[in-house]
Amino acid sequence: MKPEALLHPTPAGLFCPIGRFYVDPVRPVERALITHGHSDHARSGHAKVLATRQTLDVMRIRYGEDFCGEEQAAAWGEVIDLDGVKVSFHPAGHVIGSAQIAIEKDGLKIVVSGDYKRGIDPTCAPFEPLSCDVFITEATFGLPVFHHPDPKGEIGKLLTSLKQFPERSHLIGAYALGKAQRVIRLIRDCGYDQPIYIHGALAKLCDYYVGQGVELGDIRPATIEKSTPDLFKGAVVVGPPSAFQDRWARRFNEPLIAFASGWMMVRQRAKQGGVELPLVISDHCDWPELLDTISEIGPSEVWVTHGREEALVRWCELKGIPARPLHLVGYEDEGD
Amino acid sequence: MKPFATLLDRLVLTPSRNGKLKLLADYFRDTPDPDRGYGLAALAGALDLKSVKPAMLRELVLEKLDPVLFQYSYDYVGDLAETIALVWDGREKDDTTDAEQPRLSQVVTRMNALGRTEVRSAVRDLLDHLDPSARFAFLKLVTGALRIGVSARLAKQALSDMSGKDVTEIETLWHGLTPPYVELFAWLEGRAEKPVLATPAIFHSVMLANPVEDGDLEKLDPADYAAEWKWDGIRVQMSSFVGTKKLYSRSGDDITGAFPDVVEAIDFDGVVDGELLVGGTKRSNNPTRTFSDLQQRLNRKTVTAKMTEDYPAFVRAYDLLFQGDDDIRAKTFLERRERLAKIIEHAPHDRFDLSDLVSFTSWNELDTLRKAPPDPVIEGVMIKKKDSPYQAGRLKGLWFKWKRDPYNIDAVMLYAQRGHGKRSSYYSDFTFGVWTETPEGDQLVPVGKAYFGFTDAELEILDKFVRDNTVERFGPVRAVRAEKDFGFVLEVAFEGINRSTRHKSGVAMRFPRIARLRQDKLPRDADRLSTLAAMIDGGED
Numbered sequence: 001m002k003p004e005a006l007l008h009p010t011p012a013g014l015f016c017p018i019g020r021f022y023v024d025p026v027r028p029v030e031r032a033l034i035t036h037g038h039s040d041h042a043r044s045g046h047a048k049v050l051a052t053r054q055t056l057d058v059m060r061i062r063y064g065e066d067f068c069g070e071e072q073a074a075a076w077g078e079v080i081d082l083d084g085v086k087v088s089f090h091p092a093g094h095v096i097g098s099a100q101i102a103i104e105k106d107g108l109k110i111v112v113s114g115d116y117k118r119g120i121d122p123t124c125a126p127f128e129p130l131s132c133d134v135f136i137t138e139a140t141f142g143l144p145v146f147h148h149p150d151p152k153g154e155i156g157k158l159l160t161s162l163k164q165f166p167e168r169s170h171l172i173g174a175y176a177l178g179k180a181q182r183v184i185r186l187i188r189d190c191g192y193d194q195p196i197y198i199h200g201a202l203a204k205l206c207d208y209y210v211g212q213g214v215e216l217g218d219i220r221p222a223t224i225e226k227s228t229p230d231l232f233k234g235a236v237v238v239g240p241p242s243a244f245q246d247r248w249a250r251r252f253n254e255p256l257i258a259f260a261s262g263w264m265m266v267r268q269r270a271k272q273g274g275v276e277l278p279l280v281i282s283d284h285c286d287w288p289e290l291l292d293t294i295s296e297i298g299p300s301e302v303w304v305t306h307g308r309e310e311a312l313v314r315w316c317e318l319k320g321i322p323a324r325p326l327h328l329v330g331y332e333d334e335g336d
Numbered sequence: 337m338k339p340f341a342t343l344l345d346r347l348v349l350t351p352s353r354n355g356k357l358k359l360l361a362d363y364f365r366d367t368p369d370p371d372r373g374y375g376l377a378a379l380a381g382a383l384d385l386k387s388v389k390p391a392m393l394r395e396l397v398l399e400k401l402d403p404v405l406f407q408y409s410y411d412y413v414g415d416l417a418e419t420i421a422l423v424w425d426g427r428e429k430d431d432t433t434d435a436e437q438p439r440l441s442q443v444v445t446r447m448n449a450l451g452r453t454e455v456r457s458a459v460r461d462l463l464d465h466l467d468p469s470a471r472f473a474f475l476k477l478v479t480g481a482l483r484i485g486v487s488a489r490l491a492k493q494a495l496s497d498m499s500g501k502d503v504t505e506i507e508t509l510w511h512g513l514t515p516p517y518v519e520l521f522a523w524l525e526g527r528a529e530k531p532v533l534a535t536p537a538i539f540h541s542v543m544l545a546n547p548v549e550d551g552d553l554e555k556l557d558p559a560d561y562a563a564e565w566k567w568d569g570i571r572v573q574m575s576s577f578v579g580t581k582k583l584y585s586r587s588g589d590d591i592t593g594a595f596p597d598v599v600e601a602i603d604f605d606g607v608v609d610g611e612l613l614v615g616g617t618k619r620s621n622n623p624t625r626t627f628s629d630l631q632q633r634l635n636r637k638t639v640t641a642k643m644t645e646d647y648p649a650f651v652r653a654y655d656l657l658f659q660g661d662d663d664i665r666a667k668t669f670l671e672r673r674e675r676l677a678k679i680i681e682h683a684p685h686d687r688f689d690l691s692d693l694v695s696f697t698s699w700n701e702l703d704t705l706r707k708a709p710p711d712p713v714i715e716g717v718m719i720k721k722k723d724s725p726y727q728a729g730r731l732k733g734l735w736f737k738w739k740r741d742p743y744n745i746d747a748v749m750l751y752a753q754r755g756h757g758k759r760s761s762y763y764s765d766f767t768f769g770v771w772t773e774t775p776e777g778d779q780l781v782p783v784g785k786a787y788f789g790f791t792d793a794e795l796e797i798l799d800k801f802v803r804d805n806t807v808e809r810f811g812p813v814r815a816v817r818a819e820k821d822f823g824f825v826l827e828v829a830f831e832g833i834n835r836s837t838r839h840k841s842g843v844a845m846r847f848p849r850i851a852r853l854r855q856d857k858l859p860r861d862a863d864r865l866s867t868l869a870a871m872i873d874g875g876e877d
Contacts, residue, residue, distance in 0.1 A: 143405075143408060143409050143412055144401060144405050144406075144408075144409050144422075144423040145409045145412060145413055145419065145422035145423050146422075147422065147468060149467075149468070157342075164358060164359070164362060165355070165358065244760060244761065245754055245760065245761060245812075246761060247761060248761070249760065249761040250761050254758050255758070255760055255761075257760055265422065266412075266413055266418070266422070267345075267348060267349075267415075267418060267472075268413070268414060268415070268418075270349055271348065271349060272811055272812065273811075273812070274754060274756055274760055274812055275349060276346075276349050276350055276351070276355075276756070277346075277349070278349065308408070308412075310408060311405055311408045311409075314402070314404050314405055314408070315402075315405065318402060
């Protein structure tokens, strides 16, 4: 069987005609397999959803009780038969509950990695390399310019800045699912034990992480009724980046805008966004990790879903690995 | 290299002056000699470092990286030094700890000791052993493109902040010292006496004037003051001692190289304060030319013969600080001026003249003169106490500047951009435009940008208008509604207006700011481009 017969791109997303399911579809479908809870991958309104327990929980938190018609939780490694196609979920190391999905039929195995990273992250299970015939990889940071440094070194920059500018509120922009909790956890692991204030949009997800055993320390709401600028002098505040451009941010004292993202690697990106303190912390693979992962897995074919497909495809060609871009639309690097 | 690289990374993204000063002062305090001295030199534009051609850097990176992948990367990043700093395969660096990374002083000494054939392998080796941020700093240094928004003046202010020494003392020493400034830091930290300078042709901090504000003059007797025209050039200091001739900007930048025509003509010893202008001296009977002509000569390291011919520079002398090596700054303004007049009398007539005194008997009379100056290149009057000593800084009551009234136009807000720091949640940078006739009818054309002049309460109003009336977004910039009968009219004040080939409107304002919010006006009542163009030619009034 040709791999394309088992799985191929359609406008709604990757589709398996034999198993009659989509992976991370961008519009409502009959049966969806979801890799992780970021909103560009996990949308509401599908009739049936198969995902890890944690991903289903995240979808419920974000979209409410009726986020889908019928849900089914997949345990790590459990093989589930869908109309003769075997599927199984394996950790991807991206955010809580994030999974790669292995799809197998008649000895042909395709792994959809979803978004993934190889760096250490205490807030989710680490990526598990799976041997396969076709490896479908993301390429969010698929350019040789991206080398993500040690995240603790980045948090070190934040702690130095807090000492240098003890009056200023340090506002860290971080995506609400995954990045925010990872950043808070990293700050704790670097020895900072003061309260950390969070934007209201983060509250439920932070509570969920804590409930799943991820210690976040003393976190308090930054969105409070009374205006008390003194409270936030020299404080660390975490929120979605868009909130800092909003009137919401006026409660803080001389805010110093930091942004935790892999994009912060490029100075001009930081400058355009009005970021004073870029923290290069990513939940995706950097360039060397993408290359190492492909080399380690050794698939006979690589398909590249979203991001900077052309550079990764070029590299595979240079290495003699057949590769092609899938040109999927609707995935927006939102998680970083 | 690490502390310097970290400093650069922060400086590039720190918009506020106080923030920059804090980062600089901390760097100078925490970094050991001689690294901090080389860092200071690099920031102040005084570092002598062997340069590397971008072509060689490109060749080096292509030894390791596929050209197609390099091109994808370069297209994405857009800056050669940054692209190379980022794509350089740093795996060898992973075995180098921060402490083992080459220090800035080692990099400078090593680069400067290299022979022509050794450069390539040395640069490759350094790139291998620096981390990405240090690689970026290194590449910016060797390609000579350290654009980070820090002036020499700001760096000196940071030295003053870190040590408590007066910035004017630091400025005076500056041109007599060379990198890595070990004796300067020893003095700043109170570990040694003030350095004694070998060369006397140094910069002396200049005396500045306060703007005249309401009620200032009523209390003063006009008989105690002299007045001069305030010329629209740049304030300079000529410093000449036994063959060493220097020209400094008012902040102490050495601009000798850009004005050989003036410097070579200096035939006296001493320190003269004056205005650098382009055109003819009054003794040569040629007119003084405008600031935009002078701009052709500014910010150049060297200058062509054609440049000096088309835009001849001269100095209109205001004051004398040293006569020969005799410090006369404690003498009165009138006495210094008398000595200055004698020197200028004998100096080359085409390069130097003396600033005229403006005679007046009452402040009202001077006010009338100020508003109708005899030359379009005059931007007001200077008022100087006759018995004032020459004292660095901006002292109250001795010197005043009384500018002609600013120009004013009514313009329409077109775009707004979010501010930085305290203003990061406000739309506080405004692009405004005026009407011009096009084949499709009247249209608004952008003529300038302003981000101050309004109060905090007015900013709330402006910000709300932007948020409620956005029609398009471009990153941090929003386009707002601007139609004949709906929009926001701003009264914009500015100091002057020049022709510009860089701007679509063909004009460029100097020092524009928001003078008033004109919610009482409709965009259709705003000014036209032709009104601005007329200001270039004739001047207002």
